[in-house]
Amino acid sequence: xxxxxxxxxxxxxxxxxxxxxxELRKLVPDAGISFAGTTSGIEATEVPRLGYRLHLIPVRxxxxxxxxxxxxxxxxxxxxxxxxxxxxxxLIGRExxxxxxxxxxxxxxxxxxxxxxxxxKTLIQEQNAFPGVTTKLLAALASEVHLSFEEARRFIRKKKxxxxxxxxxxxxALQHSATARDYFSLxxxxxxxxxxxxxxxxxxxxxxxxxxxxxxxxxxxLVWQTGSLDFERIGSQVKPSPYLWIxxxxxxxxxxxxxxxxxLCRAGxxxxxxxxxxxxxxxxxxxxxxxxxxQRHNARALVASGAAMLVEDDCxxxxxxxxxxxxxxxxxxxxxxxxxxxxxxAYPDAARQLALRIVGLAKFY
Numbered sequence: 001x002x003x004x005x006x007x008x009x010x011x012x013x014x015x016x017x018x019x020x021x022x023e024l025r026k027l028v029p030d031a032g033i034s035f036a037g038t039t040s041g042i043e044a045t046e047v048p049r050l051g052y053r054l055h056l057i058p059v060r061x062x063x064x065x066x067x068x069x070x071x072x073x074x075x076x077x078x079x080x081x082x083x084x085x086x087x088x089x090x091l092i093g094r095e096x097x098x099x100x101x102x103x104x105x106x107x108x109x110x111x112x113x114x115x116x117x118x119x120x121k122t123l124i125q126e127q128n129a130f131p132g133v134t135t136k137l138l139a140a141l142a143s144e145v146h147l148s149f150e151e152a153r154r155f156i157r158k159k160k161x162x163x164x165x166x167x168x169x170x171x172x173a174l175q176h177s178a179t180a181r182d183y184f185s186l187x188x189x190x191x192x193x194x195x196x197x198x199x200x201x202x203x204x205x206x207x208x209x210x211x212x213x214x215x216x217x218x219x220x221x222l223v224w225q226t227g228s229l230d231f232e233r234i235g236s237q238v239k240p241s242p243y244l245w246i247x248x249x250x251x252x253x254x255x256x257x258x259x260x261x262x263x264l265c266r267a268g269x270x271x272x273x274x275x276x277x278x279x280x281x282x283x284x285x286x287x288x289x290x291x292x293x294x295q296r297h298n299a300r301a302l303v304a305s306g307a308a309m310l311v312e313d314d315c316x317x318x319x320x321x322x323x324x325x326x327x328x329x330x331x332x333x334x335x336x337x338x339x340x341x342x343x344x345x346a347y348p349d350a351a352r353q354l355a356l357r358i359v360g361l362a363k364f365y
Contacts, residue, residue, distance in 0.1 A: 005021060016125055027359055058084055092114055098121060123146065132291070146165040174254055181221065194260035205266070206226055231247070263283070268290075
């Protein structure tokens with residue numbers, strides 16, 4: 001069995017594919033697994049590091065907007081896409097995959113389309129509540145489409161072979177709260193707020209937490225991942241506190257989630273999958289410049305289920321926002337209800353279930 005994964009650009013598109021590939025290796029140890037990507041995406045370094053073959057496809061994403069500069073740039077993008085489609089056809093002809101799996105990002109479009117034109121089995125895995133352009137355009141000819149949110153179904157015209165399977169995410173051995181707080185040398189009897197914005201950080205979140213730091217540490221513990229870009233700036237302004245653990249990056253995320261009573265973060269699909277799999281209540285701050293505003297759609301899906309609170313990026317720095325977050329952090333009943341609602345949205349076995357669907361498609365090829 002040969003499987004070709006097409007997707008990347010960002011970790012949000014790549015890592016679900018990697019999670020499925022790892023499960024495929026367990027199910028079919030001799031399966032041929034490879035990836036297609038670009039030189040500019042995260043896959044260029046991560047896929048070879050993880051031991052998979054990477055096929056490079058020359059393709060660029062469309063510029064959004066209707067400005068003259070964007071329109072002119074997109075003329076070249078369309079020409080590049082035609083060339084990428086030809087390269088994709090040649091790649092599929094050489095590799096002869098039984099299934100092509102698209103996980104989003106502009107590289108997935110030519111590979112999925114080429115596979116569909118060549119009558120190959122295709123599976124699309126969509127991470128966000130608001131599907132990307134590739135998913136919406138190519139779902140109609142896909143063998144199966146797998147969504148992470150029920151809310152995404154209404155954006156897909158195809159009605160058959162649509163499944164809500166969740167988003168493959170990192171798995172953590174969740175530590176007991178007391179043990180986890182001890183790991184960070186925090187006060188065992190205080191509620192704990194976990195803050196992160198990705199490996200590079202989220203400046204608006206960092207600025208808001210810095211502004212409200214005294215209020216937070218007056219009554220709670222804080223585990224704070226600033227990201228690499230802001231750590232030096234933030235660290236120079238923060239005084240040591242027995243109620244604060246701060247670092248550019250958290251290696252022990254299982255301990256961080258275990259310590260947390262509430263999580264403050266962006267609303268990326270991978271973060272949301274982790275939060276729901278662990279049943280964690282959250283305050284979500286959608287990144288306002290995300291493609292298709294998909295983070296706001298993701299956050300609203302959790303808010304509608306009672307699992308999260310949404311704070312807009314431009315409102316986060318207001319005193320009332322920090323005050324509201326702290327009030328929630330100290331409301332055990334509310335946090336308990338939100339955590340239970342979050343857990344109901346979980347798909348902890350998503351990677352394995354998707355791998356089984358890929359094997360099923362390959363068998364019936």
